[in-house]
Amino acid sequence: MAGLARLMVVGFIVLTVIYVCLSLYSRAVRKEKLREEWYEGAQEQPLEAFVEEGLVEYDKSLRRKLILSVYVIPVILVSVIVYLTNFA
Amino acid sequence: MFALIRWTFWITVWVLIAAFFHYTLPQTDIVRVTDTYESRENPTNYTLFWAAADVDAAGNELPRDVFFIQTRRAQGDVMVYRNEDTGWGWPPYFKFDTSNLQAEASDLRSSAAEPRFVAIRHYGWRNEFMSIFPNAVSVWRVDGPDAPKGIPWLNIIVLTLFAALIYGIWVRWRRFRMARIDPTMEAIEDDLADATGAVTGWFGSWRKKS
Numbered sequence: 001m002a003g004l005a006r007l008m009v010v011g012f013i014v015l016t017v018i019y020v021c022l023s024l025y026s027r028a029v030r031k032e033k034l035r036e037e038w039y040e041g042a043q044e045q046p047l048e049a050f051v052e053e054g055l056v057e058y059d060k061s062l063r064r065k066l067i068l069s070v071y072v073i074p075v076i077l078v079s080v081i082v083y084l085t086n087f088a
Numbered sequence: 089m090f091a092l093i094r095w096t097f098w099i100t101v102w103v104l105i106a107a108f109f110h111y112t113l114p115q116t117d118i119v120r121v122t123d124t125y126e127s128r129e130n131p132t133n134y135t136l137f138w139a140a141a142d143v144d145a146a147g148n149e150l151p152r153d154v155f156f157i158q159t160r161r162a163q164g165d166v167m168v169y170r171n172e173d174t175g176w177g178w179p180p181y182f183k184f185d186t187s188n189l190q191a192e193a194s195d196l197r198s199s200a201a202e203p204r205f206v207a208i209r210h211y212g213w214r215n216e217f218m219s220i221f222p223n224a225v226s227v228w229r230v231d232g233p234d235a236p237k238g239i240p241w242l243n244i245i246v247l248t249l250f251a252a253l254i255y256g257i258w259v260r261w262r263r264f265r266m267a268r269i270d271p272t273m274e275a276i277e278d279d280l281a282d283a284t285g286a287v288t289g290w291f292g293s294w295r296k297k298s
Contacts, residue, residue: 003140003175003176003177004176006176006177007176007177078180078182081180081181081182082182082184085181085182085183085184085185085225085226086182086183086184086185086188087185
């Protein structure tokens with residue numbers, strides 16, 4: 001079971017790096033889109049407040065939570081391979 | 089000269105990548121199992137091509153019993169497979185059912201007079217000089233020596249994803265080079281040409297004097 005522990009530790013580190021990069025990237029993309037939206041819109045609020053509001057909304061959104069599938073998909077994949085190799 | 093180095097480098101890289109996939113991805117052989125055996129192994133030279141061994145307190149690898157499956161392939165040559173757990177390590181087959189697989193393989197033994205053909209999925213290479221064996225992953229009964237091996241979906245998916253990844257990197261690298269590196273290199277070349285022109289000009293004027 002030392003092998004399993006090693007796989008989990010290494011996997012967790014690698015996936016965390018991917019998760020953090022993806023989160024930052026996705027947030028930056030959203031920020032840029034909000035800015036564009038503000039420039040094209042009626043500009044009733046100041047830019048900063050508009051973007052801030054949009055990002056708070058984004059933090060609550062499903063899209064952001066979907067990034068957690070970075071952790072979920074490999075676990076499912078490994079489970080499926082374990083089943084197919086040993087029990088199918 | 090530079091082109092030669094570049095070609096050598098890239099051919100080496102691609103041969104290594106191809107070898108990696110050829111070793112790691114599963115392949116299927118149609119064989120007749122002739123016998124199975126167990127042998128005490130302590131591979132010290134090419135441990136990369138064996139499952140990770142248990143180590144003692146000092147870090148030395150301990151000898152262990154390894155299952156083998158002797159076969160004659162449908163093409164006529166012989167092939168010996170090892171049968172080892174990959175466990176949670178590399179390559180990611182997550183194989184734990186070595187003993188069960190050995191039992192199945194033993195059950196499927198047959199003689200040349202009354203052949204029973206089986207498909208054996210495996211990864212790895214057989215090399216007589218290095219004494220390495222492909223690792224069997226699963227066996228199943230098939231109708232005859234010409235039985236279909238099935239479409240290698242896993243290999244198709246893995247190689248397609250890999251090609252997509254490489255293409256993505258290549259496109260981004262090319263765009264980056266065109267946007268950033270090429271203009272800079274051209275500017276340097278222009279500067280260098282100007283400077284060279286100026287220096288030769290100066291030398292020229294200096295020479296003309298004498």
